[in-house]
Amino acid sequence: MERVALRHRVLRLSWPAVAEQWLNVLVGLVTIYLVGHLGAAPLAAVGLGEQVMQIAIALFTSIGVGSTAIIARHVGARELHLVGLVVQQSFVIATVIGVASSGLVVVFAESIFTLFRSEPDVVNLGAAYLRIAGGSLFLSSLLFVGAAILRGAGDTRTPMLVMLAVNATNVVLSLALIYGALGIPALGVTGAGLASALSRGIGGFLMVWLVVRGRGYVQSDLLRRLSVDTKQIGRILNVGIPAGLETLQTNAAQIVFAMIISSLGTAQFAAHVVAMRIETIAITPGFGFGIAAATLVGQALGAGRPDLAKRSGYLSQVYALAVVTTLGVGLFVFAEQISAFFVNDPAVVAQTITLTRIMAAAAPAIASLHVFSGSLRGAGDTRWVMFIMLVCLWAGRVSAGFLLATVAGFGVAGAWIAMVGDMYARGGLLWRRFASGKWQKTIV
Numbered sequence: 001m002e003r004v005a006l007r008h009r010v011l012r013l014s015w016p017a018v019a020e021q022w023l024n025v026l027v028g029l030v031t032i033y034l035v036g037h038l039g040a041a042p043l044a045a046v047g048l049g050e051q052v053m054q055i056a057i058a059l060f061t062s063i064g065v066g067s068t069a070i071i072a073r074h075v076g077a078r079e080l081h082l083v084g085l086v087v088q089q090s091f092v093i094a095t096v097i098g099v100a101s102s103g104l105v106v107v108f109a110e111s112i113f114t115l116f117r118s119e120p121d122v123v124n125l126g127a128a129y130l131r132i133a134g135g136s137l138f139l140s141s142l143l144f145v146g147a148a149i150l151r152g153a154g155d156t157r158t159p160m161l162v163m164l165a166v167n168a169t170n171v172v173l174s175l176a177l178i179y180g181a182l183g184i185p186a187l188g189v190t191g192a193g194l195a196s197a198l199s200r201g202i203g204g205f206l207m208v209w210l211v212v213r214g215r216g217y218v219q220s221d222l223l224r225r226l227s228v229d230t231k232q233i234g235r236i237l238n239v240g241i242p243a244g245l246e247t248l249q250t251n252a253a254q255i256v257f258a259m260i261i262s263s264l265g266t267a268q269f270a271a272h273v274v275a276m277r278i279e280t281i282a283i284t285p286g287f288g289f290g291i292a293a294a295t296l297v298g299q300a301l302g303a304g305r306p307d308l309a310k311r312s313g314y315l316s317q318v319y320a321l322a323v324v325t326t327l328g329v330g331l332f333v334f335a336e337q338i339s340a341f342f343v344n345d346p347a348v349v350a351q352t353i354t355l356t357r358i359m360a361a362a363a364p365a366i367a368s369l370h371v372f373s374g375s376l377r378g379a380g381d382t383r384w385v386m387f388i389m390l391v392c393l394w395a396g397r398v399s400a401g402f403l404l405a406t407v408a409g410f411g412v413a414g415a416w417i418a419m420v421g422d423m424y425a426r427g428g429l430l431w432r433r434f435a436s437g438k439w440q441k442t443i444v
Helices: 002-036 040-076 080-107 109-115 120-134 137-152 157-179 189-213 230-262 266-302 306-333 335-342 346-360 363-378 382-407 411-436
Strands: none
Touching (some): 002 040, 002 157, 002 266, 040 120, 040 137, 040 230, 080 109, 080 137, 080 230, 137 266, 157 189, 230 266, 266 346, 306 346, 306 363, 363 411, 382 411
8 A cells, every 4th residue: 555655656746756856947947949940149148048047947856855854854854944944045055056157147147158159259259148137147046946845845846836936937038039929020030038037036936925825744834934944955956965065066077068068169069958858858857757756755754664665766767767768769759850849940950959969878877876876965965966966977977978978079979978988987886876775775
């Protein structure tokens, strides 16, 4: 009976989390699709700008890792009086980091694109996009941390509905602002930045409003008794800082990886941008099942059931493997049609088809690395996840990617082969760490 109930919980928590992540990805996909038909330079500019934005968003997610793990423990132990305090301090941290991120991105937008050695037209377009879209990062921080708070309490449906609202807003605004509609002139890349900023900003306001009102186990008097509790902030950061460092070095590795590809030319980099977006179709379900595993593992440990925590992780991995592998096969078979949908430049389409098929081979690794990293984060074992990511990304993706792309002369396809190897290495090592059971003794 307990096994049946566990399967039901995994699926009940997973499908909204998967849907939410797909909706989150869809914000970027819609932008890439609409901008992709403006030409290779606008596509490269927006794609690189979004990658920079993801660095900040990943930092917000890192704070959310700490919030999810601690709230899940308190919910599992039925210590509900502590949940509201953790919620309040999570928003305090998110606000500080969000405001700092917005300021840095706006001030250094042009310098960031110059660092990537992009061509002059890409630098000009990208800096304009980043200044506008980056201005809303402080609201995005509230969106992503709020979602993590609710997930820790076992509510994955509300974050999904908020991301649905964000997407609906983004689609309407993008169509109107990029191409011009309803009396609004066509603003191109600038319009894409405005649509991204407004839609994610609205999502941030909506998420805070829902959390303040109270959802399930989350009951916060955030507005009535705003205070700073250094003890709770310390607990959140104890779990979140290793996740944040992991995120920083992961994004640093991805930036260096992007710089390697950017140096190969605009067409190859544009193909990389589009293929990365297509890749998210397969990655997102794995990430969604990882979110469910984090919640289940944290709550089971809080309830004093390490055996249930371990079964939750393994069951989530089985479901993720089935879904992600199926999607990987679909991407391989329909790579040409999917690539042509996003961009109409023949040279970019040809490269994108190749990259999409290379990535399809990584489907089993994607499922394992996301579910087991999510499980370990849910237990608060973020230091081991950080170490594994550090070694594999720099030794596998960056170093091997540089050698295959430039020294061996395989271009962007060689870089992506190295990226697939990195994913298999991470998936295997995270699996081994989870199987050891040592994460069960982590204190949060």
